[in-house]
Every structure is written in structure tokens, then in C-alpha cells.
Amino acid sequence: MEITEFVERSVGNWRSQRSAHHLAFSHFEAIESEIEILSLSLDDLEVVELCKSYDIDPKTAVSPFRMSWSGTTDWDEKEVMEGTCILVPIPDATNLKRGKLLRDRGYAETMAAAGNYHITEDDTFVLVTEYDRAAAEEKIWFVNPNVRCRVSLIKTSAGTGVVTASFSSEIRQAIEK
């Protein structure tokens, strides 16, 4: 699978159940959220700006998209977690299965981030993002067109210790028209 197909299959509305395992103290956190993934146009102003902020030619981008989420956690039932970010794949010139993914903000820190992605032979999308004090590794795969799984690991920046391991099961929602 190439990145273009991966994004195409991801577009839509998803209901997500996420469990985060905080490993040091064996804590389980349960998060329920709605996720919307929208395809963006290559000449979208925000896409062009994000490329420029990384000194990357916007012409090398493919399949940019916006991801928005709104959810609640059992850690703090009063808190509604909401956010939105733009993601822009920049495939390697010679290989659409490998490249960079630009984001205007990251998961682990609320700042822009560029990760390295590749897609494995069994169609798992793998994204590794290095932050100042942490590294995130994410694996996403489709079980069928309407079910996606996602495993995210947050590691210490040395890369050996795993701080949080989380798992999402995401089910496609019918869109009411």
C-alpha cells in the first residue's frame, strides 16, 4: 500500500476507543473520542505554509489531510479533549512507501513535528517522531475497510524506556447527510 491509498482509506468519521497503559505505575486510562479525517487540497494555504515552514517544496507533498478529534477520558471526566491538526506526507522521491510526515502540532507535545513514516509489506503504517525529550512510535493498520487499529508508544528520548503504550480501535461511522 502506498501513502496515497492509506490516506484515502483513512478519510471519514471514526469512533475511537483508546486505552493508555501508563507503564511505570500500571495505570489504565480509557478515552472515547470521535475522529474526523478530511482530505485537503494540495494548494490549501495551510498545507503550503506548513511545507514552507520546513523549507520543503509544496510540490513534493501528496494527500494532505486534516485530523480533528473530540473526546473524554476517565482520568478527568469534566475535561473534553479537542484538537485539530494538518498532516502532510512528503514521500521519498523514489519510494511512495517511505518519507516524512509533517504536522502542524504533535500528539506528545503541542508543537509542530516532522516524523518519518514507512509502510510495511503487510500494510502497516509506521510513524516515528523524535521530540526534544521523547520519541513517539505509532503503528496504524486496517483490519477491514471500517476498522482501524492504532498502537502508540511514547518512549524516553534515549529510546529504550517505554513510558506509555496506548491502543485505539477505531470504527468507521456512517455520515449523516
Add this chain to the structure above:
Amino acid sequence: MEITEFVERSVGNWRSQRSAHHLAFSHFEAIESEIEILSLSLDDLEVVELCKSYDIDPKTAVSPFRMSWSGTTDWDEKEVMEGTCILVPIPDATNLKRGKLLRDRGYAETMAAAGNYHITEDDTFVLVTEYDRAAAEEKIWFVNPNVRCRVSLIKTSAGTGVVTASFSSEIRQAIEK
């Protein structure tokens, strides 16, 4: 990675945090358990008997092991889930990365089961087991020598619907001598 190395890296004592997502009704279940994985000898009587029950020559087996677990779930805090099973890999004659895995009982049903495994290019062990009324797909990978992740999906036997998606993060425990 070949199956022999996968088993070798798995041997030991693990503390497991498992989250099960029961998708139809968006329920989260949290399970904490201790898992022990012990290497067995190829001439272990139970290993030989399990092979024979599948009409398989015990000489084709490699790296048999016993897995035992003891855990509690937040669904029923009084219940202690305990079990043990023997697992025997039977690699393909030409490819140690692919083959059958015999078990003297399964996860989804308490009966013997033979699944098909393969190990991907990024060293993920994938096991698919067909039962009468369900199919189980399991992916296990090492984040580092002391952290293992495991995603298990239980599907309806038609194979399209996912009933339960569960995720375990497993941390190696020091063994007291």
C-alpha cells in the same frame, strides 16, 4: 527474525496490562496478569502427544514452550483467571518464518487449536487461528528486549466483523533466585 529467536526472546516472566475493547457496546475491560513463558524440551511427553494428536511428526517441531497466566479483570474483581497451555511451532520445511502453531487449548475457546503464523519483515509475529464460530488474529512484537506488545482481534467466523480488539503491554520481570 525466525520463530526460534522469537520464542527465545519471549521466555521469562512478564507483567501484563491488557485492555479489551468490546466494540459492539464500546466497553473497556482492564486485565492485569502475570505471564510465565518456559522453554520445553522437544522430547517432553506433552509436546510429543500434542504433535501426535495432529498427526504431525514431533521431529518437525522447534522451540516448544509453556505459557501460564494468572490475572484479574475489572469486570469481575472476584474472579482470578488462571491457565496454562503448551505451544508447539511447526515451521514450514523451507521457511522458519512461517508455519503452524499447535496449542493444547486456545484463547477464544477452551479446546485445542492449530493456527498459522508468520513473522513479518519488521519482526512482528502474526498468528491467525480459525475456530468453529470465530477467528482470532494476534500480533506480537518486541519494542525492546524487556517490552512486548500484543494486539488480539476476535472476529466473527465470516471474518469481516471484529467483536473484540485487545491490547497487552508486557514488561519483563526480574526473576528472584
